Amino acid sequence: MVSTHGLTHINLTVRDPDRSLLFYSHVFGVQEYFRDENAIHCKTPGAHDVLTFTRGDEGAGQSAGVIHFGFRLLAPEDIDAAALDVERAGGTILRRGEFSPGYPYLYIADPDGYEVEIWYE
Numbered sequence: 001m002v003s004t005h006g007l008t009h010i011n012l013t014v015r016d017p018d019r020s021l022l023f024y025s026h027v028f029g030v031q032e033y034f035r036d037e038n039a040i041h042c043k044t045p046g047a048h049d050v051l052t053f054t055r056g057d058e059g060a061g062q063s064a065g066v067i068h069f070g071f072r073l074l075a076p077e078d079i080d081a082a083a084l085d086v087e088r089a090g091g092t093i094l095r096r097g098e099f100s101p102g103y104p105y106l107y108i109a110d111p112d113g114y115e116v117e118i119w120y121e
């Protein structure tokens with residue numbers, strides 16, 4: 001077995017990296033740490049995760065077998081604020097509910113159409 005820190009990096013093909021940066025920084029607090037002419041690399045708060053937005057039209061918003069990726073909330077009561085932030089930032093609420101009492105979830109689409117889960121566990 002290879003020792004790792006777990007899954008720590010997702011690279012998304014997006015139509016407009018700056019638009020994606022604005023969305024993910026508003027909703028999830030990501031912070032840019034590097035960019036070049038084709039990509040913006042961001043860190044997520046509270047973790048060592050990296051989210052990269054790479055410019056491209058072909059495949060943008062298409063998951064190609066990956067159903068979604070997710071962000072875990074620190075507190076279940078933050079789900080309503082998350083839903084508001086998503087809509088204010090230009091995302092779409094796809095569905096919401098609870099896995100069981102006190103364990104809410106929210107599935108959204110980002111501006112390119114990627115499905116993202118926001119949940120508490």
